[in-house]
Amino acid sequence: MKIRVAEHSGYCYGVKRAVTLLENLIEEKNRVYTLGPIIHNQQVTDYYHEKGVLIIDKIADLSDNEIDGALVVIRSHGAPKSVYEEAESKGVMLKDATCPYVKKIQNTVSTYASKGYNIIIVGDSKHPEVIGINGWCDNQAKIIKTIDDVELIALDQRPTCVVAQTTFNINLWKAISEQLESKLDDCVLINTICLATEQRQQAVIALASEVDLMIVVGGKHSSNTIKLAELCALQTRTIHIETKDDLNGEALKGTRSIGITAGASTPDWIIQSVILKIENEGEVFF
Numbered sequence: 001m002k003i004r005v006a007e008h009s010g011y012c013y014g015v016k017r018a019v020t021l022l023e024n025l026i027e028e029k030n031r032v033y034t035l036g037p038i039i040h041n042q043q044v045t046d047y048y049h050e051k052g053v054l055i056i057d058k059i060a061d062l063s064d065n066e067i068d069g070a071l072v073v074i075r076s077h078g079a080p081k082s083v084y085e086e087a088e089s090k091g092v093m094l095k096d097a098t099c100p101y102v103k104k105i106q107n108t109v110s111t112y113a114s115k116g117y118n119i120i121i122v123g124d125s126k127h128p129e130v131i132g133i134n135g136w137c138d139n140q141a142k143i144i145k146t147i148d149d150v151e152l153i154a155l156d157q158r159p160t161c162v163v164a165q166t167t168f169n170i171n172l173w174k175a176i177s178e179q180l181e182s183k184l185d186d187c188v189l190i191n192t193i194c195l196a197t198e199q200r201q202q203a204v205i206a207l208a209s210e211v212d213l214m215i216v217v218g219g220k221h222s223s224n225t226i227k228l229a230e231l232c233a234l235q236t237r238t239i240h241i242e243t244k245d246d247l248n249g250e251a252l253k254g255t256r257s258i259g260i261t262a263g264a265s266t267p268d269w270i271i272q273s274v275i276l277k278i279e280n281e282g283e284v285f286f
Ligand code: SF4
Pocket: 012, 013, 014, 015, 076, 077, 099, 100, 101, 102, 166, 167, 194, 195, 196, 197, 264
């Protein structure tokens, strides 16, 4: 049985940067809060919880006593402009780990909105990154994620700027943007899907077509991990697991070749423990 790990799997640049910033703050013995879990990975958030990092949903969750001396980390997904304003008005010290690629989208929608453009975000309206981006254009963006949604949103003929959630499916982005272009006279389409996502998706598409089974490792709520699993499932049998403990021998029976990939928020130690389990217990499974 062969195990092949997809290129570009595991932590991306933005996640690595956010985690490193958090590590440094802990080391300097600061009292640290994160605005939402630092990344969408339960094992990693449990680890930081043990190190004393607390998660808050909003700045208002901090009492006056807690504000003094506290540092609040904005994770790689970013946050709406209102969060920065609220923090400043309350004297809360922010440490901004917004991924520079996300920051660039926030600046783009802010600039276009101030010029009077409609903003369309192609992505998941409930995802924190999208909520954050929308918060930089006065929450006025239309948010869509399917071709059918193009028909449903009212398209006025004001100039429109279209951006994508950084982890959006590339092929779907192409299809939706073509549809929008055909309906709008003045439309600026900016493909903001990040290179890490594109590379990751291309690598799994290539690998999934060559193996019997793809194992996608990552948080059950991690949007980029879910998308990787969806792409793999189009090509071959696929299972999505969070840790080695989710590996089920039955699902692996009779498999001759396995491809492994991991979402951008999956640490290397979790990927390695999955590989080790397959290598050590492979005989039982196969
Ligand atoms: S997926 Fe891309 S945009 Fe998102 S955090 Fe990683 S590097 Fe940044």
